[in-house]
Amino acid sequence: MSQSQETLLQLRVITPNDYTALAELMDLVYPDIGGAWPKATIQALVNAFPDGQIAIEDNGKLVAAALTIKVNYQRYSSRHTYKDVVSDKEIARHDDRGDALYGLDVFVHPDYRGLRLGRRLYEARRELCRALNLKAILAGGRIPGYRDYADKMSVNEYIEAVQRKELYDPILSFQLSNDFDIKRLMHQYLPEDKKSRGFATLLEWDNIFYEEEADSIHEVEKSIVRIGVAQWQMRTVTSLEDLLAQTEFIVSSLSDYQSDFALFPEFFSAPLMGLAPEKSPVEAVKFLSEFSEEIRLRMSQMAVEYNINIVAGSLPVQDDNRLYNVSYLCHRDGSVDEQYKIHITPHEKRDWVLDGGDKIQVFETDAGKVGILICYDSEFPELARILAEQGVQILFVPFWVDTKNGYLRVRLCSQARAIENECYVAIAGSVGNLPRVDNVNIQYAQSAVFSPSDVYFPHDATLAEATANAEMMIYADVDLDKLKLLNTEGSVNNLKDRRLDLYRVQLKSEQD
Numbered sequence: 001m002s003q004s005q006e007t008l009l010q011l012r013v014i015t016p017n018d019y020t021a022l023a024e025l026m027d028l029v030y031p032d033i034g035g036a037w038p039k040a041t042i043q044a045l046v047n048a049f050p051d052g053q054i055a056i057e058d059n060g061k062l063v064a065a066a067l068t069i070k071v072n073y074q075r076y077s078s079r080h081t082y083k084d085v086v087s088d089k090e091i092a093r094h095d096d097r098g099d100a101l102y103g104l105d106v107f108v109h110p111d112y113r114g115l116r117l118g119r120r121l122y123e124a125r126r127e128l129c130r131a132l133n134l135k136a137i138l139a140g141g142r143i144p145g146y147r148d149y150a151d152k153m154s155v156n157e158y159i160e161a162v163q164r165k166e167l168y169d170p171i172l173s174f175q176l177s178n179d180f181d182i183k184r185l186m187h188q189y190l191p192e193d194k195k196s197r198g199f200a201t202l203l204e205w206d207n208i209f210y211e212e213e214a215d216s217i218h219e220v221e222k223s224i225v226r227i228g229v230a231q232w233q234m235r236t237v238t239s240l241e242d243l244l245a246q247t248e249f250i251v252s253s254l255s256d257y258q259s260d261f262a263l264f265p266e267f268f269s270a271p272l273m274g275l276a277p278e279k280s281p282v283e284a285v286k287f288l289s290e291f292s293e294e295i296r297l298r299m300s301q302m303a304v305e306y307n308i309n310i311v312a313g314s315l316p317v318q319d320d321n322r323l324y325n326v327s328y329l330c331h332r333d334g335s336v337d338e339q340y341k342i343h344i345t346p347h348e349k350r351d352w353v354l355d356g357g358d359k360i361q362v363f364e365t366d367a368g369k370v371g372i373l374i375c376y377d378s379e380f381p382e383l384a385r386i387l388a389e390q391g392v393q394i395l396f397v398p399f400w401v402d403t404k405n406g407y408l409r410v411r412l413c414s415q416a417r418a419i420e421n422e423c424y425v426a427i428a429g430s431v432g433n434l435p436r437v438d439n440v441n442i443q444y445a446q447s448a449v450f451s452p453s454d455v456y457f458p459h460d461a462t463l464a465e466a467t468a469n470a471e472m473m474i475y476a477d478v479d480l481d482k483l484k485l486l487n488t489e490g491s492v493n494n495l496k497d498r499r500l501d502l503y504r505v506q507l508k509s510e511q512d
Contacts, residue, residue, distance in 0.1 A: 009117075011124060014053035014065060016043055021062040022055070029107040032195065041091060045069070045104075048094045052101065054124050056117050064108040066121040068128070070098030073135045077183065077204065082140060082190040101129050103139035122178045129207050137205040140186060144195035145169035155185065155199050172201060179489070180205050208484040223481045225367045227394070227426050228254030228308075229263045229464070231447040233471035234432040237271045240291055244298055250473060251299075255306035257475055260367040263428040264313035265445070266325070266375045266400040269295055274436040281351040284437070289316040289323060296328050296336065303330040309365055313398040313428070314341065314374050322355045327372045327398060329363055337363045341374040342383060360507070362390040368480050375399035378427075379413045381420065385505045388421035388495060393480050397427040400443065407444045415461065418450045420494050422486050424463070424478045425450045431469045444469060449476035454490045456482040 014022065023036035030036075045067060046053050052068035069085075069092050076085070077100070085102060086092050092104060103125065108117050129137050145168065146158050153161070161167040163176065176182075180203040189200035230250045237243045247264075254262040272291050273284045292315040303310045310330040317326040325341035325348065340357020348354040360383050362369050371387040371394075378384070378397045387395065395417060399410045410427060418425040429445025446468040451457035456479075464476035487495060498504075 008059045009056055009115075010058075011054065011056050011120060013050055014042075014046055014055045016046055018055060018062060019043070022065060025062060025065065025109060026107060028110065034192070041086075042067075045092055045094070048092075048096070051128060054121055056120060058112070063112045064106075064117040064121060066106045066125060067092075067104040068125060069094040069102050069104060070132075070134070071095050071100055071102040071138065072098050073100035073138070076100065076102055076138050077136070077202070079184060079186055079202070080140075081186070081188060082200075085140070098134075100135045101125060101132075101137045103137060118174060119178060126205065126207075129205075130209055133210060134207060135210050136207055137180075139175070139180070139203045140189050141175050141180075141182075141201040141203045142171050142190065142193055142196045143169050143199055143201065144171060144193070146197055146199065147195040150197055155197070159185065159201065175201075175203050178205070206488075208488055209481060222260070222367050223479060225261070225394070225478050225480060226257070226259045227261045227263065227424075227449055227476050227478060228257065228259030229426055229428045229447045229449065229466070229474045229476075230254070230265070230268075231428065231445055231466045231470065231472050231474070232265045232268050232313075232430045234271055234430050234434045234443055236274055236434070236436065239275075240272065240294065243269060243272060244295070247295075247299065248302055251302045251306050251308060251310060253473060254475075255308045259308055259475060261309045261311060261370075261394075261396070261426075263311045263396050263426050264398060265428045265430045265447075266314040266327075266398040267316070268313040268398075268430060269315055270400075270430075270437060271434060274434060277436045282353055285316050285323060285352040285354075286318060289318045291315075292317050292326075296330075299328065300330040300334065300336050303332045304334050307332050309367065311370075311372060311396045311398065316352075316354070323353060324357060325354055325374060326357075327374055327396075329365075329370070329372065331365060333366070339363075339372040339374070341377060343376045343380055345376050360386055362387050362392045368393040370394045370396060372396045372398070373417075375401070375410060378410055378417060378425075381413075381417065382505050384417040384421050384423075386507060388423065389505075392421070392423050393483055394478065395421075395423055395425045397425060399427055399429045399445070401429065402442050402444060404444050407446065411446070411448070415450050418461065419453050422452050422483055422490075422495055424452075424483075426476070431471060447474060449474070449478070451478070452483075452486055452490075454486055454492070456485055456490075 019039050026036035054066045056064040162169045162172050183202040183204050186200045188198045191198045273288050276287050299312045312328040314327040317324050327339045329337040344354050344356045369391050371392040401407045414425045426449045428447045430443040431445050448465040449463040451461050453461040464474045466474050
């Protein structure tokens, strides 16, 4: 590259008129394996798949290029040879109906190496793969550095050394730095490639945004999900209908703002205990449980009527003379799931004699995979990790606390769950006072929606936050695709980097 001329790079598609310059570049880069491809081959590629043929020019001079075709993923994600990709007549086997890209070649002028032009071409390929909604990019990767080590180590040992960066291979090292994974070793991929001893690696870059074709637009997975959170005012009520009217107002309001979910706090039905102020704490919570089935039914009806999924906080439920703390997920299609609180606080055991559940699970919804951790459960990282291993995307944490100390336990642990499990976490609590209800007389809350902490999210990992101790509703849009990016390309990869050779979290019911 001339030092007297300023670099002026442009990325564009290759045209038939580029053949002479392209051939000169290929002859310069590949004198050992045949040099330039015939003009007819390049012409056929440009005609069949113009968007896949990409070049970079500097002030009009072609200095780098990438050649690509579409292939059938199932066929080319298994062992094959170069002749399976390019025929004896040097015609690339492009399949216009293919569901994956195949990288035929990437090459850069020797004078322009060090400017990361190859990385630009790979990024252009990735953008093309995403734009066309293809499964992956496949490539047969030569290992020309193996020539210098073939007498000292096996090809498998060489590849492992390159992966560990103990050795450098001009092609494999570059491919690995561009997020490709080695799927398998291929023998006699290109026999005339003496430097690689005929070996090649089958490399794959997965498109995490790939979506199978849906029969209907309604089957397409949502990416942007709106979460509505109710910071619930505990106030005196005169009847169940009074409480449900307040509930419906919140559901209606969150629906008007096109929320996909409405989250209520733990024990949001507690004002009903004020209808029987003379009862002891145990009698009062049993009295409260008598309303729970009707509340569940009415909230399920609201979910359908207002077209919104409702996480119905939690309600006391009596079953076989035992009391449980249960959250209901009322889907807008009319179905209902339930999540029992697993860990019971000392207060719940002592004053209300509650028992804990024994099942934790992820629920499939029309707006992502969700889990529910009721208040104290959020303070036990094992539960959220089990949900993360089932693919949870949003955790809902309905809570009830009386002091700021208790609130901070829930908040800080919920933020930790978002970071370590690469998911969103929404928390909802109650505010206000209930002077006629023992054990639920004061509340503290600052409801919020948290994200993981990385460059794709807000700097403080908080998407929305209520004013402390004020009755209100908040909304937050969460992008589920950002979770996929975080998992594969984040600054850190908390889920991927777990040392499963040293530890794991497992339900006893899953053990052998």
